[in-house]
Amino acid sequence: MALEANLVAEFDQLAKNYPEKRAIMMLALHRLQDVRGWLSPEALEDLAAYLGMEPVEVFGVASFYPMYRLRPCGQHVVSICHNISCDLRGAQDIVAAVCEATGAPLHGTSPDGKFTVTTVECAGACANAPMFDLDGVYHEDLTPEKAKQIVRSVK
Amino acid sequence: MSQTERYLLTRANIEGAHQLAVAEKHGAYEALRKVLKEGIPYSTVIDEVKKSGLRGRGGAGFSTGMKWTFMPDPAKDPRPRYLAVNADESEPGTCKDRVIMQRDPHGFVEGVLLAAYAIRAQAAYIYVRGEYRLPHDRVKAAIEEARAKNLVGKNILGSDFSCEVYMHRGGGAYICGEETGLMESLEGKRGHPRPKPPFPAMFGLWGQPTTVNNVETVFNVPFIMNRGSAWFASLGTANSKGNFLCGISGHVNKPGVYEFSFGITAKEILEQHAGGMWKGRGLKAWFPGGSSCSLLKGADIDVVLDHDSLRTRGSSLGTAAMIMIDDHTSMARVMEIISRFYDHESCGQCSQCREGTQWLSQIFRRIAHGKGKADDVATLEALAKGMAPGKTICALSDAAAIPTLSAVRLFKDELIECVTRQADPLAVPQPHYAVAGGHH
Helix, strand or coil: CCCCHHHHHHHHHHHCCCCCHHHHHHHHHHHHHHHHCCCCHHHHHHHHHHHCCCHHHHHHHHCCCCCCCCCCCCCEEEEEECCHHHHHCCHHHHHHHHHHHHCCCECEECCCCCEEEEEECCCCCHHHCCCEEECCEEECCCCHHHHHHHHHCCC | CCCCCCCCCCCCCCCCCCCHHHHHHCCCCHHHHHHHHCCCCHHHHHHHHHHHCCECCCCCCCEHHHHHHCCCCCCCCCCCCEEEEEECCCCCCCCCHHHHHHHCHHHHHHHHHHHHHHHCCCEEEEEECCCCHHHHHHHHHHHHHHHHCCCCECCHHHCCCCEEEEEEECCCCHHHHCHHHHHHHHCCCCCCCCCCCCCCCCCCHHHCCEEEEEHHHHHHHHHHHHHCHHHHHHCEECCEECEEEEEEEECECCCEEEEEEECEEHHHHHHHHCCCEHHHCCEEEEECCCCCCCCEEHHHHHCECCHHHHHHCCCCCCCCEEEEEECCCCHHHHHHHHHHHHHHHCCCCCHHHHHHHHHHHHHHHHHHCCCCCCCHHHHHHHHHHHHCCCCCCCCHHHHHHHHHHHHHHHCHHHHHHHHHHCCCCCCCCCCCCCECCCCC
8 A cells, every 4th residue: 555645745745844855754654643543564664665765764763752653552542641740649540540441451452442541751741740641632630530531531 | 130020921821822813912023023124133133142141941051142153154154054943842840831832832933933033044943742732733823824924934024034934743752852862853763862063053954054942942032132131131140041931740739830030949939839738748859950950858949940059959950840749759769750761761872871771760660669689779879870971972861860869869768778678668559550561
Protein backbone atom coordinates (compact mmCIF):
# COMPACT_ATOMS: atom_id res chain seq x y z
CA MET A 1 0.00 0.00 0.00
CA ALA A 2 1.22 3.49 -0.69
CA LEU A 3 0.53 6.64 1.31
CA GLU A 4 -3.07 7.82 1.20
CA ALA A 5 -3.61 10.41 -1.55
CA ASN A 6 -4.78 13.06 0.90
CA LEU A 7 -1.65 12.55 3.01
CA VAL A 8 0.56 12.88 -0.06
CA ALA A 9 -1.11 16.18 -0.91
CA GLU A 10 -0.80 17.34 2.68
CA PHE A 11 2.86 16.34 2.96
CA ASP A 12 3.73 17.97 -0.38
CA GLN A 13 2.28 21.18 0.99
CA LEU A 14 4.10 20.84 4.32
CA ALA A 15 7.43 20.20 2.62
CA LYS A 16 7.30 23.73 1.19
CA ASN A 17 7.86 25.07 4.71
CA TYR A 18 11.32 23.53 4.97
CA PRO A 19 14.54 23.63 2.95
CA GLU A 20 14.71 19.81 3.15
CA LYS A 21 11.83 17.42 2.61
CA ARG A 22 12.98 15.17 5.42
CA ALA A 23 12.12 17.88 7.96
CA ILE A 24 8.45 16.97 7.70
CA MET A 25 9.29 13.63 9.36
CA MET A 26 7.91 14.37 12.84
CA LEU A 27 4.70 15.90 11.54
CA ALA A 28 4.25 13.16 8.97
CA LEU A 29 4.68 10.41 11.56
CA HIS A 30 2.04 12.06 13.75
CA ARG A 31 -0.41 12.35 10.86
CA LEU A 32 0.19 8.83 9.65
CA GLN A 33 -0.38 7.53 13.18
CA ASP A 34 -3.61 9.56 13.44
CA VAL A 35 -4.86 8.09 10.19
CA ARG A 36 -3.78 4.47 10.65
CA GLY A 37 -3.97 4.15 14.44
CA TRP A 38 -0.38 3.02 14.83
CA LEU A 39 2.87 2.97 12.89
CA SER A 40 3.14 -0.50 11.42
CA PRO A 41 6.26 -1.58 9.51
CA GLU A 42 4.21 -1.03 6.33
CA ALA A 43 3.31 2.51 7.39
CA LEU A 44 6.98 3.32 7.98
CA GLU A 45 7.89 1.79 4.60
CA ASP A 46 5.24 3.91 2.90
CA LEU A 47 6.55 7.08 4.50
CA ALA A 48 10.13 6.10 3.64
CA ALA A 49 9.17 5.58 0.00
CA TYR A 50 7.50 8.99 -0.04
CA LEU A 51 10.56 10.68 1.51
CA GLY A 52 13.01 8.75 -0.69
CA MET A 53 14.70 7.24 2.35
CA GLU A 54 15.50 3.76 3.57
CA PRO A 55 12.74 2.33 5.80
CA VAL A 56 15.29 1.73 8.55
CA GLU A 57 16.05 5.45 8.70
CA VAL A 58 12.39 6.24 9.27
CA PHE A 59 12.17 3.44 11.83
CA GLY A 60 15.24 4.89 13.53
CA VAL A 61 13.47 8.19 14.02
CA ALA A 62 10.07 6.76 14.95
CA SER A 63 11.56 4.44 17.56
CA PHE A 64 13.31 7.33 19.33
CA TYR A 65 10.10 9.13 20.30
CA PRO A 66 7.69 7.67 22.85
CA MET A 67 4.61 9.23 21.22
CA TYR A 68 4.95 7.08 18.13
CA ARG A 69 3.26 3.73 18.62
CA LEU A 70 5.08 0.92 16.89
CA ARG A 71 2.59 -1.68 18.11
CA PRO A 72 -1.15 -1.90 17.64
CA CYS A 73 -3.13 -0.34 20.46
CA GLY A 74 -6.71 -0.02 21.64
CA GLN A 75 -9.29 2.30 20.14
CA HIS A 76 -8.55 4.82 22.89
CA VAL A 77 -5.25 5.55 24.56
CA VAL A 78 -4.97 6.79 28.15
CA SER A 79 -1.53 8.17 28.99
CA ILE A 80 -1.16 8.82 32.71
CA CYS A 81 1.61 11.13 33.87
CA HIS A 82 3.66 9.46 36.60
CA ASN A 83 6.43 12.01 37.01
CA ILE A 84 7.17 13.78 40.27
CA SER A 85 4.46 16.45 40.56
CA CYS A 86 1.77 13.94 39.62
CA ASP A 87 3.22 11.18 41.82
CA LEU A 88 3.23 13.51 44.82
CA ARG A 89 -0.49 14.01 44.31
CA GLY A 90 -1.52 10.41 43.78
CA ALA A 91 -0.70 9.39 40.20
CA GLN A 92 -0.41 5.76 41.29
CA ASP A 93 -4.02 5.81 42.47
CA ILE A 94 -5.04 7.21 39.09
CA VAL A 95 -3.19 4.36 37.36
CA ALA A 96 -5.01 1.82 39.53
CA ALA A 97 -8.37 3.49 38.95
CA VAL A 98 -7.95 3.69 35.19
CA CYS A 99 -6.77 0.08 34.94
CA GLU A 100 -9.76 -1.00 36.98
CA ALA A 101 -12.28 1.04 35.00
CA THR A 102 -10.94 0.01 31.59
CA GLY A 103 -9.98 -3.57 32.34
CA ALA A 104 -6.59 -2.93 30.75
CA PRO A 105 -3.32 -3.89 32.43
CA LEU A 106 -0.80 -1.07 32.66
CA HIS A 107 1.11 -0.82 29.35
CA GLY A 108 -1.48 -3.11 27.81
CA THR A 109 -4.85 -3.19 26.10
CA SER A 110 -8.22 -4.20 27.51
CA PRO A 111 -9.57 -7.57 26.31
CA ASP A 112 -12.30 -5.80 24.31
CA GLY A 113 -9.66 -3.79 22.48
CA LYS A 114 -11.18 -0.53 23.57
CA PHE A 115 -8.46 0.95 25.79
CA THR A 116 -4.70 1.00 25.98
CA VAL A 117 -3.38 2.33 29.28
CA THR A 118 0.15 3.58 29.70
CA THR A 119 2.24 5.91 31.83
CA VAL A 120 4.21 8.87 30.50
CA GLU A 121 6.89 11.13 31.91
CA CYS A 122 6.06 14.76 32.76
CA ALA A 123 3.29 16.06 30.47
CA GLY A 124 3.69 19.69 31.58
CA ALA A 125 0.49 19.90 33.60
CA CYS A 126 2.27 19.91 36.96
CA ALA A 127 0.15 22.63 38.53
CA ASN A 128 -2.96 20.56 37.79
CA ALA A 129 -1.69 17.17 38.91
CA PRO A 130 -2.57 14.38 38.72
CA MET A 131 -3.57 14.17 35.08
CA PHE A 132 -3.91 11.94 32.07
CA ASP A 133 -4.15 12.45 28.35
CA LEU A 134 -7.04 10.66 26.68
CA ASP A 135 -6.74 10.57 22.90
CA GLY A 136 -4.88 13.87 22.86
CA VAL A 137 -7.01 15.75 25.36
CA TYR A 138 -5.69 16.62 28.83
CA HIS A 139 -7.81 15.78 31.86
CA GLU A 140 -6.44 17.47 34.96
CA ASP A 141 -6.91 17.82 38.72
CA LEU A 142 -8.01 14.18 38.77
CA THR A 143 -9.20 12.06 41.64
CA PRO A 144 -9.53 8.28 41.22
CA GLU A 145 -13.33 8.72 41.04
CA LYS A 146 -13.15 11.46 38.44
CA ALA A 147 -10.66 9.39 36.43
CA LYS A 148 -12.97 6.39 36.39
CA GLN A 149 -15.92 8.54 35.41
CA ILE A 150 -14.05 10.03 32.45
CA VAL A 151 -12.94 6.71 30.98
CA ARG A 152 -16.35 5.14 31.60
CA SER A 153 -18.04 7.94 29.66
CA VAL A 154 -15.95 7.19 26.55
CA LYS A 155 -18.17 5.71 23.88
CA MET B 1 10.68 47.53 43.32
CA SER B 2 7.01 46.87 43.10
CA GLN B 3 6.08 43.27 43.71
CA THR B 4 2.59 43.87 42.47
CA GLU B 5 3.13 45.15 38.93
CA ARG B 6 1.98 42.44 36.54
CA TYR B 7 2.17 42.38 32.77
CA LEU B 8 2.86 38.84 31.53
CA LEU B 9 -0.56 37.33 32.11
CA THR B 10 -2.72 40.47 31.91
CA ARG B 11 -4.01 39.67 28.44
CA ALA B 12 -3.95 35.92 29.01
CA ASN B 13 -6.51 36.40 31.77
CA ILE B 14 -8.99 38.06 29.43
CA GLU B 15 -11.71 35.81 28.07
CA GLY B 16 -11.19 35.03 24.38
CA ALA B 17 -7.72 36.62 24.21
CA HIS B 18 -6.56 33.80 21.94
CA GLN B 19 -8.53 35.45 19.13
CA LEU B 20 -6.93 38.27 17.17
CA ALA B 21 -9.77 40.79 17.55
CA VAL B 22 -9.74 40.48 21.34
CA ALA B 23 -5.95 40.32 21.57
CA GLU B 24 -5.50 43.45 19.41
CA LYS B 25 -8.01 45.35 21.51
CA HIS B 26 -5.74 44.60 24.44
CA GLY B 27 -2.49 45.66 22.86
CA ALA B 28 -1.26 42.69 20.87
CA TYR B 29 1.03 43.61 17.96
CA GLU B 30 1.44 47.22 19.19
CA ALA B 31 5.17 46.74 19.70
CA LEU B 32 5.56 45.12 16.28
CA ARG B 33 3.64 47.98 14.64
CA LYS B 34 5.76 50.54 16.45
CA VAL B 35 9.03 48.89 15.43
CA LEU B 36 8.04 48.48 11.78
CA LYS B 37 6.20 51.80 11.32
CA GLU B 38 8.94 53.83 13.00
CA GLY B 39 11.60 51.83 11.19
CA ILE B 40 13.44 51.06 14.42
CA PRO B 41 16.59 49.24 13.29
CA TYR B 42 17.14 45.64 14.38
CA SER B 43 20.30 46.72 16.19
CA THR B 44 18.20 49.01 18.38
CA VAL B 45 15.90 46.11 19.27
CA ILE B 46 18.93 44.07 20.27
CA ASP B 47 20.32 46.99 22.30
CA GLU B 48 17.02 47.55 24.09
CA VAL B 49 16.73 43.89 25.02
CA LYS B 50 20.36 43.85 26.13
CA LYS B 51 19.85 46.94 28.29
CA SER B 52 16.66 45.50 29.75
CA GLY B 53 18.66 42.69 31.33
CA LEU B 54 16.27 40.01 30.01
CA ARG B 55 17.69 36.55 30.62
CA GLY B 56 16.44 33.37 28.96
CA ARG B 57 13.49 31.76 30.74
CA GLY B 58 14.18 28.24 29.49
CA GLY B 59 16.44 27.26 32.36
CA ALA B 60 19.94 28.47 31.55
CA GLY B 61 19.30 32.17 32.18
CA PHE B 62 21.63 33.49 29.49
CA SER B 63 21.34 37.14 28.38
CA THR B 64 18.91 37.21 25.47
CA GLY B 65 20.31 40.35 23.83
CA MET B 66 23.80 38.92 24.09
CA LYS B 67 22.69 35.65 22.49
CA TRP B 68 21.24 37.57 19.56
CA THR B 69 24.57 39.34 18.96
CA PHE B 70 26.21 35.95 18.32
CA MET B 71 24.40 35.80 14.99
CA PRO B 72 26.81 36.71 12.16
CA ASP B 73 26.56 40.05 10.37
CA PRO B 74 24.27 39.50 7.37
CA ALA B 75 26.41 41.81 5.26
CA LYS B 76 29.33 39.43 5.67
CA ASP B 77 27.34 36.20 5.93
CA PRO B 78 24.36 36.20 3.58
CA ARG B 79 23.24 32.65 4.39
CA PRO B 80 19.61 32.02 5.31
CA ARG B 81 19.05 32.37 9.05
CA TYR B 82 16.46 30.97 11.38
CA LEU B 83 14.80 31.44 14.71
CA ALA B 84 13.84 28.23 16.48
CA VAL B 85 11.47 28.71 19.38
CA ASN B 86 11.80 26.15 22.12
CA ALA B 87 8.27 25.23 23.15
CA ASP B 88 9.25 21.71 24.14
CA GLU B 89 8.55 22.49 27.80
CA SER B 90 9.26 19.14 29.49
CA GLU B 91 11.31 19.89 32.60
CA PRO B 92 9.41 18.20 35.43
CA GLY B 93 7.43 20.82 37.32
CA THR B 94 7.38 23.26 34.41
CA CYS B 95 4.03 24.21 32.90
CA LYS B 96 4.29 27.94 32.16
CA ASP B 97 4.88 28.15 28.39
CA ARG B 98 1.70 26.19 27.96
CA VAL B 99 -0.24 28.99 29.67
CA ILE B 100 1.26 31.57 27.32
CA MET B 101 0.59 29.57 24.15
CA GLN B 102 -2.88 28.53 25.15
CA ARG B 103 -4.16 31.82 26.49
CA ASP B 104 -2.17 34.53 24.73
CA PRO B 105 -0.95 33.01 21.47
CA HIS B 106 -0.95 36.38 19.68
CA GLY B 107 1.28 37.95 22.30
CA PHE B 108 3.57 34.98 21.78
CA VAL B 109 3.54 35.26 17.97
CA GLU B 110 4.35 38.96 18.30
CA GLY B 111 7.34 38.03 20.48
CA VAL B 112 8.44 35.47 17.91
CA LEU B 113 8.27 38.08 15.14
CA LEU B 114 10.25 40.67 17.12
CA ALA B 115 12.93 38.11 17.98
CA ALA B 116 13.08 37.07 14.31
CA TYR B 117 13.35 40.76 13.37
CA ALA B 118 16.22 41.27 15.81
CA ILE B 119 18.25 38.41 14.35
CA ARG B 120 17.00 39.05 10.80
CA ALA B 121 15.58 35.56 10.40
CA GLN B 122 13.36 34.95 7.43
CA ALA B 123 11.62 32.05 9.12
CA ALA B 124 10.77 31.00 12.63
CA TYR B 125 10.03 27.42 13.58
CA ILE B 126 8.11 26.85 16.79
CA TYR B 127 8.92 23.41 18.17
CA VAL B 128 6.06 22.45 20.49
CA ARG B 129 6.14 19.25 22.49
CA GLY B 130 3.85 16.72 20.82
CA GLU B 131 1.58 16.31 23.83
CA TYR B 132 0.63 20.01 23.80
CA ARG B 133 -2.17 19.75 21.25
CA LEU B 134 -4.33 22.62 22.43
CA PRO B 135 -1.40 25.05 22.78
CA HIS B 136 -0.23 23.93 19.33
CA ASP B 137 -3.65 24.44 17.78
CA ARG B 138 -4.10 27.84 19.42
CA VAL B 139 -0.75 29.15 18.19
CA LYS B 140 -1.30 27.69 14.73
CA ALA B 141 -4.69 29.38 14.51
CA ALA B 142 -3.13 32.64 15.75
CA ILE B 143 -0.46 32.47 13.03
CA GLU B 144 -3.15 32.02 10.37
CA GLU B 145 -5.19 34.92 11.73
CA ALA B 146 -2.07 37.08 11.81
CA ARG B 147 -1.09 36.05 8.29
CA ALA B 148 -4.50 37.13 7.00
CA LYS B 149 -3.85 40.58 8.49
CA ASN B 150 -0.35 40.82 7.00
CA LEU B 151 1.24 40.43 10.44
CA VAL B 152 3.08 37.27 9.35
CA GLY B 153 4.58 36.52 5.94
CA LYS B 154 5.88 38.79 3.22
CA ASN B 155 6.49 42.52 3.81
CA ILE B 156 4.81 42.59 7.17
CA LEU B 157 2.62 45.72 7.55
CA GLY B 158 4.10 47.09 4.34
CA SER B 159 7.65 47.09 5.70
CA ASP B 160 10.64 45.35 4.14
CA PHE B 161 10.57 42.76 6.95
CA SER B 162 9.34 39.35 5.81
CA CYS B 163 9.08 36.37 8.12
CA GLU B 164 7.26 33.08 7.94
CA VAL B 165 6.26 31.37 11.17
CA TYR B 166 5.79 27.60 11.17
CA MET B 167 4.57 25.16 13.78
CA HIS B 168 6.45 21.94 14.38
CA ARG B 169 5.62 19.10 16.77
CA GLY B 170 7.84 16.94 18.92
CA GLY B 171 7.32 13.30 19.80
CA GLY B 172 7.52 13.20 23.59
CA ALA B 173 11.29 13.25 24.06
CA TYR B 174 12.65 15.51 26.83
CA ILE B 175 16.03 15.74 25.13
CA CYS B 176 14.49 17.80 22.32
CA GLY B 177 14.27 20.67 24.78
CA GLU B 178 18.07 20.79 24.54
CA GLU B 179 18.70 23.29 21.76
CA THR B 180 20.80 21.10 19.48
CA GLY B 181 18.60 18.04 20.10
CA LEU B 182 15.68 20.26 19.13
CA MET B 183 17.36 21.20 15.87
CA GLU B 184 18.14 17.59 14.98
CA SER B 185 14.53 16.66 15.67
CA LEU B 186 13.26 19.58 13.60
CA GLU B 187 15.40 18.33 10.73
CA GLY B 188 13.59 14.99 10.96
CA LYS B 189 16.16 12.99 12.91
CA ARG B 190 16.54 11.34 16.29
CA GLY B 191 16.92 14.02 18.94
CA HIS B 192 20.63 13.53 19.47
CA PRO B 193 22.30 16.67 20.79
CA ARG B 194 25.23 17.93 18.75
CA PRO B 195 28.68 18.60 20.17
CA LYS B 196 29.38 22.33 20.55
CA PRO B 197 31.19 24.10 18.95
CA PRO B 198 30.04 24.82 16.34
CA PHE B 199 27.34 26.84 18.09
CA PRO B 200 23.87 27.30 16.60
CA ALA B 201 24.54 30.94 15.72
CA MET B 202 27.13 29.74 13.19
CA PHE B 203 25.87 26.24 12.41
CA GLY B 204 22.27 25.67 13.41
CA LEU B 205 19.25 24.40 11.51
CA TRP B 206 20.41 22.89 8.22
CA GLY B 207 23.86 24.26 8.99
CA GLN B 208 22.66 27.87 8.87
CA PRO B 209 22.87 30.63 11.51
CA THR B 210 20.16 29.92 14.09
CA THR B 211 19.07 31.28 17.43
CA VAL B 212 17.04 29.14 19.81
CA ASN B 213 14.87 31.05 22.32
CA ASN B 214 12.35 29.87 24.89
CA VAL B 215 8.64 30.79 24.66
CA GLU B 216 8.54 32.99 27.76
CA THR B 217 11.76 34.71 26.70
CA VAL B 218 10.42 35.96 23.37
CA PHE B 219 7.07 36.68 25.01
CA ASN B 220 8.79 39.37 27.11
CA VAL B 221 10.19 41.23 24.10
CA PRO B 222 7.03 43.13 23.01
CA PHE B 223 6.65 44.48 26.56
CA ILE B 224 10.25 45.68 26.51
CA MET B 225 9.78 47.37 23.13
CA ASN B 226 6.53 49.01 24.22
CA ARG B 227 7.54 50.22 27.63
CA GLY B 228 11.28 50.52 27.30
CA SER B 229 14.28 48.77 28.75
CA ALA B 230 14.43 51.13 31.74
CA TRP B 231 10.94 50.10 32.83
CA PHE B 232 11.80 46.42 32.47
CA ALA B 233 15.07 46.82 34.34
CA SER B 234 13.21 48.56 37.17
CA LEU B 235 11.48 45.25 37.94
CA GLY B 236 13.41 42.51 39.69
CA THR B 237 16.82 42.39 41.34
CA ALA B 238 20.38 43.32 40.37
CA ASN B 239 21.01 40.51 37.90
CA SER B 240 17.51 39.12 37.37
CA LYS B 241 15.23 41.59 35.65
CA GLY B 242 11.54 41.68 34.90
CA ASN B 243 8.74 39.37 35.89
CA PHE B 244 8.73 35.61 35.53
CA LEU B 245 6.18 32.85 35.47
CA CYS B 246 6.49 30.55 38.42
CA GLY B 247 4.89 27.13 38.40
CA ILE B 248 4.32 25.76 41.86
CA SER B 249 3.32 22.12 42.16
CA GLY B 250 3.38 19.20 44.56
CA HIS B 251 2.09 19.25 48.12
CA VAL B 252 0.60 22.75 48.25
CA ASN B 253 -3.00 23.86 48.66
CA LYS B 254 -3.14 26.01 45.53
CA PRO B 255 -0.76 24.78 42.87
CA GLY B 256 -0.67 27.06 39.86
CA VAL B 257 1.27 29.24 37.46
CA TYR B 258 1.81 32.68 38.99
CA GLU B 259 3.52 35.85 37.86
CA PHE B 260 6.05 37.56 40.12
CA SER B 261 8.91 40.02 39.90
CA PHE B 262 12.29 38.54 40.75
CA GLY B 263 13.08 39.36 44.35
CA ILE B 264 10.04 37.77 45.93
CA THR B 265 10.87 35.13 48.51
CA ALA B 266 9.91 31.50 48.01
CA LYS B 267 8.21 31.70 51.40
CA GLU B 268 5.89 34.46 50.22
CA ILE B 269 5.01 32.46 47.11
CA LEU B 270 4.28 29.37 49.15
CA GLU B 271 2.33 31.06 51.91
CA GLN B 272 0.66 34.07 50.27
CA HIS B 273 -0.08 32.62 46.85
CA ALA B 274 0.03 28.83 46.88
CA GLY B 275 -1.99 28.56 50.08
CA GLY B 276 0.75 26.89 52.12
CA MET B 277 1.55 23.20 52.43
CA TRP B 278 -1.41 20.84 52.17
CA LYS B 279 -2.92 18.96 55.09
CA GLY B 280 -1.18 21.34 57.47
CA ARG B 281 2.07 19.46 56.96
CA GLY B 282 5.60 20.78 57.02
CA LEU B 283 7.88 21.39 54.04
CA LYS B 284 10.58 18.74 53.90
CA ALA B 285 12.33 19.58 50.65
CA TRP B 286 11.76 21.41 47.39
CA PHE B 287 13.10 21.97 43.93
CA PRO B 288 13.23 25.70 43.13
CA GLY B 289 13.52 25.34 39.36
CA GLY B 290 12.51 21.95 38.02
CA SER B 291 13.92 18.53 38.85
CA SER B 292 17.31 19.22 37.24
CA CYS B 293 18.44 21.60 39.98
CA SER B 294 19.63 20.80 43.49
CA LEU B 295 17.05 19.99 46.12
CA LEU B 296 16.78 22.46 48.97
CA LYS B 297 15.64 21.75 52.50
CA GLY B 298 12.48 23.24 53.93
CA ALA B 299 14.53 25.76 55.93
CA ASP B 300 15.73 27.35 52.68
CA ILE B 301 12.23 28.57 51.91
CA ASP B 302 13.29 32.08 53.01
CA VAL B 303 15.46 32.39 49.90
CA VAL B 304 14.84 35.18 47.40
CA LEU B 305 13.92 33.88 43.98
CA ASP B 306 16.48 35.10 41.51
CA HIS B 307 19.54 33.70 39.78
CA ASP B 308 22.13 34.91 42.31
CA SER B 309 20.27 34.12 45.52
CA LEU B 310 19.55 30.51 44.58
CA ARG B 311 23.19 30.04 43.64
CA THR B 312 24.25 31.10 47.15
CA ARG B 313 22.05 28.29 48.51
CA GLY B 314 23.67 25.77 46.20
CA SER B 315 20.82 25.45 43.75
CA SER B 316 19.59 27.37 40.72
CA LEU B 317 16.57 29.18 39.35
CA GLY B 318 16.19 26.81 36.36
CA THR B 319 12.70 27.23 34.95
CA ALA B 320 11.34 28.69 38.23
CA ALA B 321 9.24 25.56 38.65
CA MET B 322 8.91 24.98 42.39
CA ILE B 323 8.12 21.40 43.36
CA MET B 324 7.13 21.21 47.02
CA ILE B 325 7.52 18.01 49.04
CA ASP B 326 5.89 17.48 52.43
CA ASP B 327 7.40 15.89 55.53
CA HIS B 328 5.52 12.61 55.11
CA THR B 329 7.33 11.88 51.86
CA SER B 330 10.16 9.43 51.34
CA MET B 331 13.13 10.99 49.59
CA ALA B 332 14.10 7.56 48.28
CA ARG B 333 10.75 7.47 46.51
CA VAL B 334 11.19 11.04 45.17
CA MET B 335 14.61 10.16 43.81
CA GLU B 336 13.36 6.86 42.40
CA ILE B 337 11.00 8.87 40.20
CA ILE B 338 13.44 11.63 39.32
CA SER B 339 16.20 9.18 38.37
CA ARG B 340 13.79 6.98 36.41
CA PHE B 341 12.91 10.06 34.38
CA TYR B 342 16.51 10.81 33.35
CA ASP B 343 17.12 7.14 32.57
CA HIS B 344 14.03 7.16 30.33
CA GLU B 345 15.08 10.39 28.62
CA SER B 346 18.81 9.89 28.04
CA CYS B 347 19.40 9.83 24.28
CA GLY B 348 22.10 7.21 24.73
CA GLN B 349 24.95 8.87 22.85
CA CYS B 350 27.36 9.34 25.77
CA SER B 351 28.33 6.40 27.97
CA GLN B 352 28.43 8.40 31.20
CA CYS B 353 24.83 9.41 30.72
CA ARG B 354 23.44 6.25 29.12
CA GLU B 355 24.95 3.98 31.76
CA GLY B 356 24.95 6.47 34.63
CA THR B 357 21.26 7.31 34.44
CA GLN B 358 20.42 3.59 34.34
CA TRP B 359 22.55 2.89 37.38
CA LEU B 360 21.15 5.81 39.35
CA SER B 361 17.63 4.71 38.54
CA GLN B 362 18.24 1.08 39.52
CA ILE B 363 19.96 2.01 42.76
CA PHE B 364 17.36 4.53 43.90
CA ARG B 365 14.68 2.04 42.98
CA ARG B 366 16.12 -0.74 45.09
CA ILE B 367 16.77 1.60 48.02
CA ALA B 368 13.14 2.77 47.90
CA HIS B 369 11.94 -0.83 47.75
CA GLY B 370 13.95 -2.07 50.74
CA LYS B 371 16.57 -3.89 48.70
CA GLY B 372 19.44 -1.42 48.93
CA LYS B 373 22.99 -2.74 49.20
CA ALA B 374 25.45 -1.65 51.88
CA ASP B 375 27.50 0.70 49.71
CA ASP B 376 24.64 1.98 47.53
CA VAL B 377 24.59 5.52 48.86
CA ALA B 378 28.34 5.86 48.34
CA THR B 379 27.94 4.40 44.85
CA LEU B 380 25.28 6.97 43.99
CA GLU B 381 27.64 9.75 44.92
CA ALA B 382 30.58 8.27 43.03
CA LEU B 383 28.45 7.65 39.94
CA ALA B 384 26.98 11.15 39.92
CA LYS B 385 30.45 12.66 40.23
CA GLY B 386 31.50 10.64 37.20
CA MET B 387 28.59 11.96 35.15
CA ALA B 388 29.17 15.69 35.61
CA PRO B 389 30.06 18.46 35.22
CA GLY B 390 30.64 18.91 31.54
CA LYS B 391 31.64 15.33 30.78
CA THR B 392 29.09 14.72 28.03
CA ILE B 393 27.76 16.27 24.82
CA CYS B 394 24.82 17.94 26.54
CA ALA B 395 23.67 18.72 30.07
CA LEU B 396 21.22 15.85 30.58
CA SER B 397 23.88 13.88 32.42
CA ASP B 398 24.45 16.87 34.69
CA ALA B 399 20.69 17.20 35.13
CA ALA B 400 20.56 13.65 36.51
CA ALA B 401 23.70 14.05 38.64
CA ILE B 402 22.80 17.37 40.28
CA PRO B 403 19.60 16.32 42.10
CA THR B 404 21.28 13.02 43.01
CA LEU B 405 24.23 14.75 44.67
CA SER B 406 21.89 17.08 46.54
CA ALA B 407 19.74 14.19 47.75
CA VAL B 408 22.79 12.30 48.97
CA ARG B 409 24.14 15.44 50.65
CA LEU B 410 20.89 16.52 52.33
CA PHE B 411 19.22 13.18 53.04
CA LYS B 412 22.09 10.77 53.46
CA ASP B 413 20.86 9.47 56.82
CA GLU B 414 17.39 8.78 55.48
CA LEU B 415 18.74 6.89 52.47
CA ILE B 416 21.15 4.90 54.61
CA GLU B 417 18.34 4.03 57.00
CA CYS B 418 16.35 2.56 54.09
CA VAL B 419 19.35 0.40 53.27
CA THR B 420 20.15 -0.77 56.81
CA ARG B 421 16.52 -1.49 57.66
CA GLN B 422 15.93 -3.08 54.24
CA ALA B 423 12.69 -1.12 54.21
CA ASP B 424 11.70 2.47 53.56
CA PRO B 425 10.09 3.71 56.80
CA LEU B 426 8.24 6.43 54.87
CA ALA B 427 7.04 4.21 52.06
CA VAL B 428 3.36 4.52 51.21
CA PRO B 429 1.79 1.22 50.14
CA GLN B 430 1.30 1.41 46.38
CA PRO B 431 -2.01 0.34 44.87
CA HIS B 432 -1.96 -2.90 42.99
CA TYR B 433 -2.46 -3.14 39.26
CA ALA B 434 -1.34 -5.63 36.65
CA VAL B 435 1.48 -4.64 34.33
CA ALA B 436 1.58 -6.07 30.83
CA GLY B 437 4.73 -6.34 28.74
CA GLY B 438 5.25 -4.44 25.55
CA HIS B 439 6.14 -0.97 26.78
CA HIS B 440 9.09 0.34 24.87
